[in-house]
Amino acid sequence: MSAAPILSLQNVWVEYGDKIVLEKVDLDILPGSFVSIVGPSGAGKSSLLRVILGQERPTRGVIELDGQPLAPECGPDRGVVFQRYSVFPHLSALGNVMFGLECEQAPFSARLFGGARKAARDRAEAMLVAVGLADSMHQYPAQLSGGMQQRLAIAQALIKRPRILLLDEPFGALDPGIRADMHVLIQQLWSDYALTIIMVTHDIREAFTLGTRVLALDKRRHDPHAPHRFGATAVYDLTLNKKSNPEAPEKPAVLEIAKTQENA
Ligand SMILES: Nc1ncnc2c1ncn2[C@@H]1O[C@H](COP(=O)(O)OP(=O)(O)OP(=O)(O)O)[C@@H](O)[C@H]1O
Numbered sequence: 001m002s003a004a005p006i007l008s009l010q011n012v013w014v015e016y017g018d019k020i021v022l023e024k025v026d027l028d029i030l031p032g033s034f035v036s037i038v039g040p041s042g043a044g045k046s047s048l049l050r051v052i053l054g055q056e057r058p059t060r061g062v063i064e065l066d067g068q069p070l071a072p073e074c075g076p077d078r079g080v081v082f083q084r085y086s087v088f089p090h091l092s093a094l095g096n097v098m099f100g101l102e103c104e105q106a107p108f109s110a111r112l113f114g115g116a117r118k119a120a121r122d123r124a125e126a127m128l129v130a131v132g133l134a135d136s137m138h139q140y141p142a143q144l145s146g147g148m149q150q151r152l153a154i155a156q157a158l159i160k161r162p163r164i165l166l167l168d169e170p171f172g173a174l175d176p177g178i179r180a181d182m183h184v185l186i187q188q189l190w191s192d193y194a195l196t197i198i199m200v201t202h203d204i205r206e207a208f209t210l211g212t213r214v215l216a217l218d219k220r221r222h223d224p225h226a227p228h229r230f231g232a233t234a235v236y237d238l239t240l241n242k243k244s245n246p247e248a249p250e251k252p253a254v255l256e257i258a259k260t261q262e263n264a
Pocket of ligand 1: 016019021039040041042043044045046047048
């Protein structure tokens with residue numbers, strides 16, 4: 001018997017005025033999966049992440065988290081890392097990671113005191129060690145390399161212990177060598193923290209290296225006279241024969257290709 005989905009999208013549409021960006025997206029995501037989303041520029045990949053995050057509501061359809069309708073705001077169960085600018089420049093690495101905990105535990109003042117502050121600091125330090133920033137805790141983002149800033153952004157997202165981590169081209173601005181290090185890190189964190197990951201990427205190789213499932217978003221129908229008339233949906237959905245726990249991430253994967261039903 002297969003597990004119940006952690007996240008379920010049913011007939012989800014995203015429209016801006018008369019412009020249809022996403023149409024009829026039906027998607028069940030199993031816990032522990034690593035879903036890579038690819039597709040042409042403007043296909044609506046970031047829009048899809050935004051509705052899953054709760055930053056925007058779909059114009060039609062239903063999104064369920066653990067079988068319950070998604071709350072209309074970003075919850076602690078979903079963390080996010082963007083390509084750039086996720087971290088606060090005026091806070092040290094430690095301050096950035098602690099800030100998330102302080103906002104969660106003291107939403108009005110964003111300050112913790114005494115034992116609560118010490119506990120938050122211990123957790124933040126452990127998180128920075130986990131992402132490989134043990135020696136840079138007191139540095140400011142401007143003093144960190146691009147790869148280190150992304151490590152910090154990941155620590156900041158994970159400190160609230162989300163069950164789903166959303167990644168919007170998180171490694172897109174990094175050099176290839178640093179990217180490879182980040183791949184190792186994200187697979188380690190995915191396994192250690194039992195995460196479900198949904199990652200948008202333009203790099204097809206990255207999509208297959210990291211993902212247990214690769215989803216391609218694109219338009220099924222085009223109207224050359226009205227390009228906004230049709231939206232994108234999942235046109236390919238490839239489940240890779242990998243375990244959720246990546247014991248051997250570099251092993252070649254066997255593909256199970258399922259082209260989603262035309263005009264279903
Ligand atoms: N707030 C908005 N108002 C109007 N149109 C929008 C809005 N946000 C996004 N769009 C449009 O929705 C479409 C999809 O944008 P989105 O950023 O989701 O695509 P994407 O696949 O992530 O693109 P890229 O790969 O280039 O980042 C684009 O045509 C964009 O202009």
